[in-house]
Amino acid sequence: xxxxxxxxxxxxxxxxxxxxxxxxxxxxxxxxxxxxxxxxxxxxxxxxxxxxxxxxxxxxxxxxxxxxxxxxxxxxxxxxxxxxxxxxxxxxxxxxxxxxxxxxxxxxxxxxxxxxxxxxxxxxxxxxxxxxxxxxxxxxxxxxxxxxxxxxxxxxxxxxxxxxxxxxxxxxxxxxxxxxxxxxxxxxxxxxxxxxxxxxxxxxxxxxxxxxxxxxxxxxxxxxxxxxxxxxxxxxxxxxxxxxxxxxxxxxxxxxxxxxxxxxxxxxxxxxxxxxx
Amino acid sequence: xxxxxxxxxxxxxxxxxxxxxxxxxxxxxxxxxxxxxxxxxxxxxxxxxxxxxxxxxxxxxxxxxxxxxxxxxxxxxxxxxxxxxxxxxxxxxxxxxxxxxxxxxxxxxxxxxxxxxxxxxxxxxxxxxxxxxxxxxxxxxxxxxxxxxxxxxxxxxxxxxxxxxxxxxxxxxxxxxxxxxxxxxxxxxxxxxxxxxxxxxxxxxxxxxxxxxxxxxxxxxxxxxxxxxxxxxxxxxxxxxxxxxxxxxxxxxxxxxxxxxxxxxxxxxxxxxxxxxxxxxxxxxxxxxxxxxxxxxxxxxxxxxxxxxxxxxxxxxxxxxxxxxxxxxxxxxxxxxxxxxxxxxxxx
Numbered sequence: 231x232x233x234x235x236x237x238x239x240x241x242x243x244x245x246x247x248x249x250x251x252x253x254x255x256x257x258x259x260x261x262x263x264x265x266x267x268x269x270x271x272x273x274x275x276x277x278x279x280x281x282x283x284x285x286x287x288x289x290x291x292x293x294x295x296x297x298x299x300x301x302x303x304x305x306x307x308x309x310x311x312x313x314x315x316x317x318x319x320x321x322x323x324x325x326x327x328x329x330x331x332x333x334x335x336x337x338x339x340x341x342x343x344x345x346x347x348x349x350x351x352x353x354x355x356x357x358x359x360x361x362x363x364x365x366x367x368x369x370x371x372x373x374x375x376x377x378x379x380x381x382x383x384x385x386x387x388x389x390x391x392x393x394x395x396x397x398x399x400x401x402x403x404x405x406x407x408x409x410x411x412x413x414x415x416x417x418x419x420x421x422x423x424x425x426x427x428x429x430x431x432x433x434x435x436x437x438x439x440x441x442x443x444x445x446x447x448x449x450x451x452x453x454x455x456x457x458x459x460x461x462x463x464x465x466x467x468x469x470x471x472x473x474x475x476x477x478x479x480x481x482x483x484x485x486x487x488x489x490x491x492x493x494x495x496x497x498x499x500x501x502x503x504x505x506x507x
Numbered sequence: 508x509x510x511x512x513x514x515x516x517x518x519x520x521x522x523x524x525x526x527x528x529x530x531x532x533x534x535x536x537x538x539x540x541x542x543x544x545x546x547x548x549x550x551x552x553x554x555x556x557x558x559x560x561x562x563x564x565x566x567x568x569x570x571x572x573x574x575x576x577x578x579x580x581x582x583x584x585x586x587x588x589x590x591x592x593x594x595x596x597x598x599x600x601x602x603x604x605x606x607x608x609x610x611x612x613x614x615x616x617x618x619x620x621x622x623x624x625x626x627x628x629x630x631x632x633x634x635x636x637x638x639x640x641x642x643x644x645x646x647x648x649x650x651x652x653x654x655x656x657x658x659x660x661x662x663x664x665x666x667x668x669x670x671x672x673x674x675x676x677x678x679x680x681x682x683x684x685x686x687x688x689x690x691x692x693x694x695x696x697x698x699x700x701x702x703x704x705x706x707x708x709x710x711x712x713x714x715x716x717x718x719x720x721x722x723x724x725x726x727x728x729x730x731x732x733x734x735x736x737x738x739x740x741x742x743x744x745x746x747x748x749x750x751x752x753x754x755x756x757x758x759x760x761x762x763x764x765x766x767x768x769x770x771x772x773x774x775x776x777x778x779x780x781x782x783x784x785x786x787x788x789x790x791x792x793x794x795x796x797x798x799x800x801x802x803x804x805x806x807x808x809x810x811x812x813x814x815x816x817x818x819x820x821x822x823x824x825x826x827x828x829x830x831x832x833x834x835x836x837x838x839x840x841x842x843x844x845x846x847x848x849x850x851x852x853x854x855x
């Protein structure tokens with residue numbers, strides 16, 4: 231620790247900068263979050279447990295984590311393909327596509343929700359198409375996954391893009407010269423290098439999806455036990471003036487997502503260190 | 508393996524990278540493509556490896572036309588300037604990669620990789636990551652990796668370009684010794700004439716997508732066939748004059764020019780080391796004054812003023828310069844012992 235503090239830098243002011251950072255994080259992040267725990271504590275252990283273990287809440291946890299995970303996974307695959315196309319090929323309209331990627335960032339989530347619902351409802355353009363082959367999207371977990379995939383797309387693309395741009399093409403050429411097939415080059419050479427970026431894209435998309443509310447509630451239909459996500463349940467509790475109940479669910483959500491991010495972070499760190507060691 | 512290149516052409520966006528290049532390399536030979544950057548030498552190498560597809564022309568390896576055969580099946584070892592090691596794999600995994608992707612069992616490829624690391628003098632470093640090695644070590648790993656898949660042909664694209672001068676010389680000698688031992692047909696691309704002259708059995712000098720000269724190193728240096736070759740391989744004095752009575756006069760210097768007719772404009776090139784400098788006349792009628800002396804290590808480079816605005820550069824061994832007491836402002840006599848004349852379009 232002493233070593234760390236003594237490190238010289240061309241820019242002075244380590245002390246004030248660190249002080250400001252800590253102060254800022256305390257005001258913006260730590261105090262509000264600790265309020266969550268304090269409010270939850272007013273419930274007492276047994277009623278806390280009763281709230282968070284009710285079948286409706288458990289079902290919503292399963293749904294929220296399950297759909298968020300699936301959506302993030304889909305984004306890893308498609309985000310990688312999109313990033314690949316944007317980095318490796320030149321084609322007309324490339325700039326426009328590059329801009330479209332950020333749209334889910336910029337759009338108010340409620341607008342996204344209405345747009346998605348219009349497209350995927352039974353009478354919508356895509357919904358009717360999918361309906362004709364027997365796939366129902368609106369008011370089902372599938373619809374939720376679609377909405378979460380939509381809002382999570384930019385994360386993976388933007389995480390992978392710079393790494394892909396920096397990727398040494400000679401490495402791929404070396405692999406094919408050594409007799410590697412295309413898929414072998416991809417699996418053994420490219421993918422391991424992209425892995426940390428894919429993981430961080432996944433983590434961000436997953437975290438965003440867990441907290442997403444606006445774009446999901448329209449398409450989800452919010453049927454208890456079936457398509458009711460945790461954030462909605464929290465809102466419902468708040469509307470019923472059950473503040474402690476709402477914070478109890480939120481606390482569980484917070485701890486669980488923190489654990490997920492922690493695991494992803496370790497994985498990322500591990501693969502990064504393997505390369506740079 | 509032997510290679511035969513037949514009328515190879517390749518254009519990039521309308522610019523001719525390779526323009527009608529033909530040559531051949533026989534089995535076990537060490538041949539160098541020498542030229543400035545942008546001369547097309549790397550493109551030739553990449554076409555042979557299959558990394559680039561020529562617009563026209565043929566490439567034969569061991570008598571078989573490989574022009575349409577994919578890279579993976581050509582069995583060539585390629586070494587890149589910036590090593591191109593797989594940074595997420597250990598040194599051993601890097602070397603064994605070519606065998607691994609062919610489905611060779613772990614025990615076997617590990618054994619073979621260890622053998623090769625020993626061959627390149629890096630045994631014991633198999634467990635390291637590429638980032639933990641020095642530049643010279645990385646390039647030797649890259650070479651071991653290329654050799655592991657038992658190629659019939661080794662292609663080296665500026666392999667020492669990213670290394671410092673001393674290391675480059677060391678690795679050069681080492682590579683030549685390795686080649687003498689394993690006798691693998693090798694094609695080297697470089698812009699460093701010392702490297703080309705020292706290493707190769709034969710040198711192809713390239714310029715603007717064409718081969719200017721294809722000869723043994725000695726001949727490239729002593730009998731350059733074009734002005735470009737003479738100027739590119741080693742330092743030169745370049746003078747331009749007009750032939751008159753089988754002779755070109757440039758200041759006080761005279762050069763015989765029997766192969767050019769009167770009135771032809773010619774460029775005369777001679778190396779600074781081919782200028783004999785003496786403090787006594789010793790039969791020379793040409794004298795000048797030493798304008799500057801520059802210390803180059805083993806030799807001294809002198810700029811000699813021949814009067815009337817004419818001056819040339821001469822290189823004299825350090826010992827000779829000291830013994831003769833060459834200093835700035837001293838009067839000296841010179842003789843050009845060897846020169847090359849070329850038809851010249853350029854201006855003086």
